[in-house]
Each structure stands twice: as C-alpha cells, then as structure tokens.
Amino acid sequence: MDHLLDRLERLDVLIVDDSRSMRELLKAILRDLCVGQVRDCADAVTALQELKRKPADIVVTDWVMVPLDGLDFVRILRAMPDSLLRRTPVLMVTAHTELWRVNAARDAGVTEFLAKPVSVRGVAERIAAMLERPRPFVRAPRFAGPCRRRRFDLHEGPERRASPMQALLGRRDVAALLGEAPP
Amino acid sequence: MSLPRRRPGLPRLVRPPRGARIAAAESNLAALAADYPALAAETLAELRAAWAEIGADPAAPGPHARLFRAAHTLKGEGTSFGYPLASAVAASLCLVLERGHARDPLGRPAVEAHVAALGAILDARLAGGGGELGARLMLALRDRVANGAAALRARPEAPPPAG
Numbered sequence: 616m617d618h619l620l621d622r623l624e625r626l627d628v629l630i631v632d633d634s635r636s637m638r639e640l641l642k643a644i645l646r647d648l649c650v651g652q653v654r655d656c657a658d659a660v661t662a663l664q665e666l667k668r669k670p671a672d673i674v675v676t677d678w679v680m681v682p683l684d685g686l687d688f689v690r691i692l693r694a695m696p697d698s699l700l701r702r703t704p705v706l707m708v709t710a711h712t713e714l715w716r717v718n719a720a721r722d723a724g725v726t727e728f729l730a731k732p733v734s735v736r737g738v739a740e741r742i743a744a745m746l747e748r749p750r751p752f753v754r755a756p757r758f759a760g761p762c763r764r765r766r767f768d769l770h771e772g773p774e775r776r777a778s779p780m781q782a783l784l785g786r787r788d789v790a791a792l793l794g795e796a797p798p
Numbered sequence: 799m800s801l802p803r804r805r806p807g808l809p810r811l812v813r814p815p816r817g818a819r820i821a822a823a824e825s826n827l828a829a830l831a832a833d834y835p836a837l838a839a840e841t842l843a844e845l846r847a848a849w850a851e852i853g854a855d856p857a858a859p860g861p862h863a864r865l866f867r868a869a870h871t872l873k874g875e876g877t878s879f880g881y882p883l884a885s886a887v888a889a890s891l892c893l894v895l896e897r898g899h900a901r902d903p904l905g906r907p908a909v910e911a912h913v914a915a916l917g918a919i920l921d922a923r924l925a926g927g928g929g930e931l932g933a934r935l936m937l938a939l940r941d942r943v944a945n946g947a948a949a950l951r952a953r954p955e956a957p958p959p960a961g
Contacts, residue, residue, distance in 0.1 A: 634871045636837035640878055643830050647823030679870050710874030732877035732885070735823040 622746050623649050629671035630655040631662040633680045641675055644738050659688035670699050673745060678709035686723045693724035693759040702752045704745045708733060724760025834879035835920045842920055844868045849913045852900055866895050883928040884919045887912055890939055899946055908946040911939055
C-alpha cells in the first residue's frame with residue numbers, strides 16, 4: 616500500500632480532453648490522489664507535441680475530440696519510433712460504453728478503459744491496475760500496444776511443469792519472493 | 799483465527815488507495831461540482847451555437863457534428879459532477895441526433911426541446927435528478943421525441959422521380 620502511494624507521488628500524468636470541465640475534474644481527482652505531476656492538453660495534436668517534449672508516465676485521454684480523436688491519438692502514439700513514448704500506458708475515459716467500442720479501444724492500444732461517469736474510486740482503481748499489474752508490450756506486424764489478454768492464470772490445480780515451490784505458491788509469488796519481475 | 803489461503807496461481811489483488819485519501823478526494827469532488835454550471839458554460843454555448851447554425855443552414859455538416867460532440871460531452875460529464883438529469887437529457891439528445899432528427903423539420907422540435915432543457919438545467923443549477931421537476935421534464939421530452947418519430951413515420955413517401 617505504502618509502496619503504491621509512493622509511486623503515485625512520483626507519477627507524471629498527462630490528461631488529454633477537449634472539455635475544460637473534464638480536465639478540471641480529472642486534475643482534481645489525480646491531485647487528491649497525490650499524483651506528483653498533472654499536465655493537461657485540450658487536443659491530441661498538442662498532446663503529442665507535449666509528450667515529445669516531455670514524456671509522461673501515464674496518459675489519460677478522452678475518445679471524442681477534434682481534429683484527432685482519442686483512438687487515432689493512441690494509434691499514433693503506439694507507432695512512434697521512440698520506444699519510451701510508444702509504451703506509455705493509456706487510460707481512455709469515455710461515455711462510449713458499447714462492447715464494440717471497448718474492443719476497438721483495446722485494438723488501438725489502449726491500456727485501461729474507464730466509462731463515464733468518472734468517480735475517484737474508478738480512476739484510482741485503473742491507475743493502480745496500470746502500476747501494479749502492467750501488461751507486457753507487444754509489437755507485432757498488425758498490432759503494437761499492451762498485451763490484449765489479461766495475465767490471469769485461473770488454474771487451481773497443481774502445475775505439473777512447475778517446481779514444487781511454484782506449484783504451492785504460484786509463479787508470481789515465487790517471483791516476488793525471489794525479488795524477480797513477475798511472470 | 800487463521801487467514802484464508804489464497805489459491806495458487808491467482809495474481810495478488812490490485813490495491814488502489816483506500817480510506818481517508820479516497821474520502822477526501824470524493825469530498826473535494828463534491829465541492830468542484832458546485833462550479834459545474836460555470837465549467838460547462840463553454841460546452842453549453844457550443845451546443846446552442848451549433849443548434850442556431852443548423853437553424854440557419856440545416857444542410858451544413860459542420861454544425862451537426864459539433865452539436866453531437868457537445869451533447870456527448872454533457873452526457874459524459876453531467877453525472878460525474880452530480881448533474882445526472884443533465885446527463886440523462888444529453889443522452890436522450892444524442893439518441894435523437896443519431897436518428898437524424900436534427901436534419902428533418904419534423905424532428906427538429908424534439909432537438910429544440912432538448913437544447914432548451916439542457917440550458918435550463920444548467921442555468922438553474924438543477925443538480926441531482928431534479929426531483930419532480932426533473933421527472934416531468936424527462937416525460938415531456940419523451941413525448942416530444944415520440945411525436946417527432948411518429949410525424950416522421952407518417953410522412954408520405956416522396957414520389958419517384960419522373961422519367
């Protein structure tokens with residue numbers, strides 16, 4: 616817990632939204648959660664320039680914007696030559712909640728999705744998920760972005776291919792015990 | 799008392815900040831909600847301007863897109879700021895616009911009513927569900943939408959072009 620709070624204080628988050636009220640709302644929530652630095656842009660083109668000037672740890676973006684919408688913004692971000700920028704976790708906050716839109720956002724490379732109305736708890740949970748359960752970055756011919764599968768291993772029985780300790784505790788616990796990166 | 803053992807293979811729980819920090823943030827959010835009508839003034843002005851432009855030139859595509867974007871913005875943010883009635887009216891407006899009512903003289907009264915209702919809600923700072931007034935407003939809007947849809951359905955089809 617303390618570890619997560621420390622990480623929030625060191626975070627630099629960029630908000631991209633053409634609505635002034637949503638920018639103010641998200642800024643207030645992130646600051647109240649003690650996020651260290653919160654920047655904001657009113658459109659995606661300015662946001663791309665801002666990210667090139669100074670990368671952010673997390674980008675929070677709206678979907679419906681002009682001249683570039685949130686989906687195209689993420690696609691451009693994921694295609695950037697700079698690997699640091701390309702891998703920036705993106706939280707999409709939108710009133711579009713249809714399943715096909717969620718899938719489209721995922722396929723464009725969005726890391727987490729938050730449906731409006733926005734709540735403090737909703738933002739906190741998505742940020743925590745990005746920090747504590749980061750998805751591996753995939754770069755394939757037709758997709759670049761966070762792995763589209765959740766890394767849940769719901770197998771409840773013993774893992775026959777694992778070591779006795781792994782079979783007992785699970786791979787993530789073993790990695791944590793050994794001080795290694797989680798699998 | 800022993801703690802239940804976690805099933806092997808399940809990831810550790812993601813733990814967002816809890817307790818005092820969340821409560822403080824929610825309290826600050828409630829304070830920010832008091833400023834919502836002022837914060838939304840820009841979007842409301844855009845909604846009214848786009849609707850006025852459609853009135854002057856219904857065929858111009860730009861104002862239709864701007865009207866929908868403004869309605870969509872109000873739909874998404876109203877409830878976040880404690881104005882669910884504004885969100886509900888904006889959501890209804892989005893549906894009406896998606897059905898093309900703003901492009902047809904028979905459908906326009908429904909759009910006009912939604913634009914006026916959103917202006918009234920924000921100008922009067924009608925937070926929450928709006929109580930009895932809010933319920934009456936939603937019923938009246940539903941009637942307008944139903945009347946518009948019925949008028950559009952009842953319109954005789956245009957005769958096929960000669961020749």
